Amino acid sequence: MNLYDMIVKKIKDIQGADDGPVTNLSTTSMLTAEITLIASVLVALIMLRQVSTVLMIVAVLVVLVVFLTSMPIMSRLKKEQNDSLSSMMFYVIIAMTVVIALFYWGNLNV
Amino acid sequence: MNLLIPLMVIVPILCALFLNLLHKKDRAIKTVTIILALALPALPLLANYGLHYFGGYEPLLQNPTLANNLPSFITGGALATFHPAITYSFQSAQQLFVFILGLVGLLALFTSVYETRRPSGVYAYMLFMGVAAMTAIILTDDIFNLYVFFEIAALATVGIVLVSNIKGNYETALKYMILGSVASPLLLLGIALLLGVTGNVNVTDIIYSIKTGAVDPQNPVLLLACGLIVFGWLYGSGLPPFHTIKSAIYSKALPSGSAMIQAFSVFTFIALGIIILRIFSYLPFSQWVILGVSLLAMILGITMAILQTDIKRMIGFLAVGELGYIGIGLGLGTTFGITAGLFQAVNEVIITALLFIGFGVVVYQTGISNTRKLGGLMVRNPWVALLVLLGGFAMAGVPPLNAFQSKLMLIQASIDAGFPELGIIMILLSIVTFMTFMKAFHTVYLRPKPADLEIKTETIPKATVISLVVLLVVCIIFGLFPQYVTSYLQPLATSLAGGVV
Amino acid sequence: MIDVQLGSLFTAVALIVIGIFATAFLDNLIKKIIGLAFIGDGANLFLIAMGYKPGGIVYIYLPGMAADWFAQNAAYPLPFALVLTSIVIGASTMAVMLGIIIVLYKKHGSLSASKILGE
Numbered sequence: 213m214n215l216y217d218m219i220v221k222k223i224k225d226i227q228g229a230d231d232g233p234v235t236n237l238s239t240t241s242m243l244t245a246e247i248t249l250i251a252s253v254l255v256a257l258i259m260l261r262q263v264s265t266v267l268m269i270v271a272v273l274v275v276l277v278v279f280l281t282s283m284p285i286m287s288r289l290k291k292e293q294n295d296s297l298s299s300m301m302f303y304v305i306i307a308m309t310v311v312i313a314l315f316y317w318g319n320l321n322v
Numbered sequence: 323m324n325l326l327i328p329l330m331v332i333v334p335i336l337c338a339l340f341l342n343l344l345h346k347k348d349r350a351i352k353t354v355t356i357i358l359a360l361a362l363p364a365l366p367l368l369a370n371y372g373l374h375y376f377g378g379y380e381p382l383l384q385n386p387t388l389a390n391n392l393p394s395f396i397t398g399g400a401l402a403t404f405h406p407a408i409t410y411s412f413q414s415a416q417q418l419f420v421f422i423l424g425l426v427g428l429l430a431l432f433t434s435v436y437e438t439r440r441p442s443g444v445y446a447y448m449l450f451m452g453v454a455a456m457t458a459i460i461l462t463d464d465i466f467n468l469y470v471f472f473e474i475a476a477l478a479t480v481g482i483v484l485v486s487n488i489k490g491n492y493e494t495a496l497k498y499m500i501l502g503s504v505a506s507p508l509l510l511l512g513i514a515l516l517l518g519v520t521g522n523v524n525v526t527d528i529i530y531s532i533k534t535g536a537v538d539p540q541n542p543v544l545l546l547a548c549g550l551i552v553f554g555w556l557y558g559s560g561l562p563p564f565h566t567i568k569s570a571i572y573s574k575a576l577p578s579g580s581a582m583i584q585a586f587s588v589f590t591f592i593a594l595g596i597i598i599l600r601i602f603s604y605l606p607f608s609q610w611v612i613l614g615v616s617l618l619a620m621i622l623g624i625t626m627a628i629l630q631t632d633i634k635r636m637i638g639f640l641a642v643g644e645l646g647y648i649g650i651g652l653g654l655g656t657t658f659g660i661t662a663g664l665f666q667a668v669n670e671v672i673i674t675a676l677l678f679i680g681f682g683v684v685v686y687q688t689g690i691s692n693t694r695k696l697g698g699l700m701v702r703n704p705w706v707a708l709l710v711l712l713g714g715f716a717m718a719g720v721p722p723l724n725a726f727q728s729k730l731m732l733i734q735a736s737i738d739a740g741f742p743e744l745g746i747i748m749i750l751l752s753i754v755t756f757m758t759f760m761k762a763f764h765t766v767y768l769r770p771k772p773a774d775l776e777i778k779t780e781t782i783p784k785a786t787v788i789s790l791v792v793l794l795v796v797c798i799i800f801g802l803f804p805q806y807v808t809s810y811l812q813p814l815a816t817s818l819a820g821g822v823v
Numbered sequence: 824m825i826d827v828q829l830g831s832l833f834t835a836v837a838l839i840v841i842g843i844f845a846t847a848f849l850d851n852l853i854k855k856i857i858g859l860a861f862i863g864d865g866a867n868l869f870l871i872a873m874g875y876k877p878g879g880i881v882y883i884y885l886p887g888m889a890a891d892w893f894a895q896n897a898a899y900p901l902p903f904a905l906v907l908t909s910i911v912i913g914a915s916t917m918a919v920m921l922g923i924i925i926v927l928y929k930k931h932g933s934l935s936a937s938k939i940l941g942e
Contacts, residue, residue, distance in 0.1 A: 237761065238631075245625045248754050252621045252747050259743045290629050293566050293622070297497050297940040301847045303563035304501060308508065308553055311611070315549030316542060318607050393891040466905050473912045477919060484923070492930070493940055496852075496923045503859040503916060504846060507839070507866035510909060514870040517902065 219243070222284065245286040250279050326369035327412045328376060330420060331458045333361055338450035345443030352435050355446050359431040362424030362453060366417050378407025400536065405524045409463040415664065415814035418807065419460045419589060422668050425796070426585045426675045427453040429789040433679055434578040436785035437686055445485045449582055452478035456586050459593045465513055466523040468593065472509075472558055475586050476502050482579040483571055491574040498567050502557060505564075509554025515547035516601075525597055532601070539604055548602045552611060555598060559591035560642055561619045561649070569626075569638030573691075577682020580634065581675035584641045588671050591645055592664065595652050599660075599818055609653050616649025617747070624751050628758050633681050633691050636762055640717065640755060641674045647748065651732050654739045660815035661808050662731035668807065669724040669800060673717045676793040680710035683786055684766055689778050693762065698771025703782060707767045709790040714763060716797045718756035724800035731804075831872035838865030852924050852934045856917065863913040867906050874902035 220239055257275060260268040279285065292299065337358040344351050373380075382389045382402040389397045396402065431449055435441040455475035462468050476499075483495045517523055519541060520531040531537045537544070555561075560568030568587060572580045595612070602608045623643025630636040648670065651663015683706050684699060685691045700707050716723040719730075729752060736744040800807055838861050845858025879898035924934070931939050 237765070238629075241628045241761065244754065244757060245628045248628075248750065249621065249625050251750060252617075255743050255746050255750070256617055256621075259741060262740075286625065286629065290626065293626060295494075295497075295566060295570055297500065297936060298847075300497065300501060300563070300567055301504075304504060305843065305847060307556065307563045311553050311556075312546065312549040314611065315545045315552070315607065391890075393894065395891070396894065466908075470908055470912065473916065477916065480919060492923055492927055496920065496927065497940055499916065499920050499923070500846065500855060500859065503920070504843065504862060507862045510866040511839070511869055514866065514873055514902075517870070517905075518873040521899070523901070523905070 223287070242284075242286055246284070249286060249289070253279075324370050324372045324374055324412070326365060327372070327374040327410050327461065330365045330369065330461070331410075331454050333365060334450045334454035334457065337361070338447045338454065341443045341450065342447040343443070345447075347443075348440055351441045351443050351446065355431055355435050355441065358450075359428045362427045363421055364424070366412075366420040366424060369412060369417070371413050371417070372411075374410040374412070375405070375407035376410060378405075380407070381405055400530070400534070403530065404522065404527045405463075408467050409524060409526070410458075410461040411463050412461055413813060414810040416460050418668065418810040419592070420457050422671055423453060423456055423460070423585055423589060425792075426581060426671060429675070429679070429792060430578040430582045432785050433682075433783075433789045434576065436783040437578065437682075438576070442485065445482070445576075445579075448478050448481040448485065449579070452482070452582055452586055456589050460589055463526060464524050465516065465528075465597060468597070469506075469510060469513055472590065472594075473506060475590070476506070476558075479571065479583050479586060482583060483575045486574060486576045486579060488574050488576075494567075494570045494574045498571055501564065501567055505554055505557035508550050509557070512547045512550030512554060515543055515550065519543050519547070525600060528601055532604070545605070548598070548605065548608060551594075551598060552608075552615075555591070555594040556615065558587070558594060559645060560587045561591075561615050561645060562622055565619065565623055565626075565639070565642045569635055569642055572638030572641065572678070573632060573634040577634075577678050577685065580638070580678040580682070584638075584674045584678065585671045587641070588645065588648070588667050588674075591648060592652075592667050595649070596814075596818065599652060599655075603655065603818075609655050612649055612653035613744075616646040616653055617744075618646075619643065619649065620646030620747070620751055624754050624758070628754065628761070631693050633684065633693055633696075633762055633766065634678075636693075636758065637674070637677050637681060640677075640758060641670075643751065643755070644670050644674070644717070647729065647732060650744055650748070651735065654735055654741070655819060656735060656739050657812075657815045657819040658731065659735035659739060660818050661811050662728055662735045664811045664815065665804065665808055666725070666728040666732060668811075669716075669728050669797070672793055672796055672800075673713060673725060676713040676790060676797070677710070677717065679786060679789055679793070680706065680713055681762070681766070683710075683782055686786075687777055687779055687782065688775060693765040695772060695775060696766050697769045697775065698767075700767040701771075702777065706782060706787065706790065707763075709787075709794055710767075711763060712794055713790075713797075714756075714759035716794075716801075718759060719752045720756075722798070722801045724797045724804070727801055727804040731808075826877075828872050828875040831868055831875070835865045835869035835872065838862070838868065850936050852927075852936050852939070855936060856920055856924070859920070860913070860917060863909075863916075867909050867913070870909065871902050871906045874899040 223239055223242055253275060254272060257271050258268060260271055341351060341355060344354060379385055379388060381404060382397055427449060431446060434445060452475055455471040455478060458471040459468050480495045480499055483491050516528060520528045520537050522528050532539050557564050571583060575583060620643050623639050627636050627639035627643060630639060648663045648667045651659050651666055716725050719726045729748060733745040733748055842858045842861030842865060846855050849855055876898040880896050882897040882900040884893055927939055928934060
């Protein structure tokens with residue numbers, strides 16, 4: 213089997229049979245989303261060089277290894293960002309605590 | 323006293339109430355809506371720049387007749403500079419924003435009376451109230467007044483979704499209101515903390531208190547207030563974690579309604595973002611948070627957009643992603659960056675309205691928005707396909723259209739500020755936006771028509787085509803003459819970046 | 824004895840926490856709406872408590888009062904105006920939400936949030 217068929221098979225295993233047929237279009241979209249996500253996050257991490265260069269190198273390597281080992285991230289990310297009220301409330305409460313904690317305590321050290 | 327400034331808010335409210343009374347009289351609604359909607363872009367062009375003091379008088383320092391009768395501990399100290407009224411400030415940037423909002427409102431109303439079977443007075447009411455609320459949010463200098471109109475805009479958004487008769491709209495509207503009723507009281511709590519610490523709700527007076535040291539700038543209560551107001555800002559503009567519900571709202575409204583709702587989101591983003599920058603920019607942390615949230619919005623929005631199979635949700639997620647570009651401009655903090663961000667916002671409103679109305683034609687003709695079932699519509703409407711294609715080019719940043727100019731300015735600003743990584747990410751995501759749009763265009767227009775696709779209505783109303791052409795002409799004009807537009811935005815950007823009130 | 828203003832602020836925060844808990848964890852839609860009402864009430868109580876002045880008088884300027892004595896002793900009148908507006912906004916939002924729930928109940932036949940809003 214060539215590489216393309218292996219990728220399609222893997223995507224089919226992850227998505228299951230619920231979404232209908234896995235067309236060329238959806239495979240391309242999934243691959244593009246995956247590559248875009250990994251590339252954007254890694255480039256954004258390079259901005260850490262303003263804080264300290266060592267931290268940036270460590271962060272980039274760690275995130276790269278994590279991404280490569282758990283490769284089909286985009287399908288999990290898509291399933292997480294669904295429309296159900298409970299998952300939206302969960303993320304809202306997490307975001308609220310993160311924002312308030314960051315502002316209240318983060319400003320003491322910056 | 324410049325009377326046209328409050329009229330910019332009052333006239334749409336009166337039009338809304340009048341059209342609600344006329345509900346069910348079809349001929350009357352059509353003509354009256356179009357005539358009244360012409361006032362929306364016309365009023366900001368006629369008004370003069372200045373301040374308007376709503377429900378009060380100007381500060382005592384400028385009002386010697388009133389100050390004569392008062393004791394000296396009021397007229398002698400800082401109290402004399404405080405604003406006792408709700409202050410509306412109308413300068414060049416606000417004129418541009420209210421004009422663009424009015425233009426999109428006019429075209430949305432124009433499209434909606436011709437696209438629905440029976441023109442609805444209630445729907446026109448919702449659109450007009452939304453425009454009135456957003457005008458007040460752009461003009462106001464008083465943070466509690468902003469909160470009141472913010473809630474009115476949220477109710478108008480929910481009304482637009484409820485009227486649309488799309489499957490699942492009531493559930494989405496209820497989810498939006500539940501999340502909103504968690505986030506808005508927290509915004510009110512932030513405003514209450516600001517009131518408690520500084521004793522004012524007028525933004526100019528709050529900045530005065532913080533700058534002159536009457537209030538300790540590192541007071542932890544102020545920091546908590548900043549966090550809560552930023553959280554309310556995330557809800558109002560549809561940034562993560564509220565991006566999924568915002569794009570669901572875009573998909574459950576009629577196309578003209580979606581065009582208005584995305585305009586509401588962008589202008590709430592700018593108005594509240596400007597106030598956060600004005601009050602809290604002395605905290606270096608606030609700029610990092612704005613940059614971080616915008617980056618997250620860009621990445622999550624655009625990666626989710628590629629994976630969608632429903633065209634309206636795809637454009638909805640793209641709209642959320644484009645908000646991130648505006649945030650990066652505001653977060654950079656330099657004059658050039660803020661000007662670029664505000665210019666991107668103006669372009670964003672126009673382009674997304676064009677795409678929603680353009681792809682809405684497809685939904686109007688076939689009744690379905692699932693890309694798996696569409697195809698081959700290029701043969702039927704080649705002109706609309708061309709207009710939508712140009713709109714998509716505009717969104718991705720193809721020269722000489724408007725988003726190219728603003729994205730180029732953003733990338734230059736981020737390189738000048740010392741963050742070339744942001745420029746790289748912006749270019750990468752623009753390429754992916756282009757790919758997403760071409761995917762949508764291909765599945766709707768270019769590929770062969772599936773056998774079971776039935777066209778419900780043959781003719782497209784001329785009003786829709788006229789709206790698309792007007793929006794495209796504005797895109798081209800802003801793309802060819804960007805200095806004309808940025809000259810309106812420059813004074814506001816200079817005052818924000820310089821840290822002056 | 825705890826100070827009136829501090830007690831009000833603690834009560835307001837407690838109301839907000841209880842409201843967020845109710846909205847997030849309870850399944851019945853009406854109970855979620857009651858939780859949202861708690862959050863709104865907590866925010867309003869916090870806002871009005873900002874206007875407290877120990878030993879302050881009501882901010883109505885009666886004839887015969889000296890202007891500077893009034894200015895020194897009156898409680899802060901601004902939060903009262905803000906809270907009135909906020910209560911009205913909260914009431915109208917609640918009304919719209921309950922109206923939507925009536926329509927959803929007729930459609931689905933139950934008030935369980937996981938069934939109606941869950942997918």
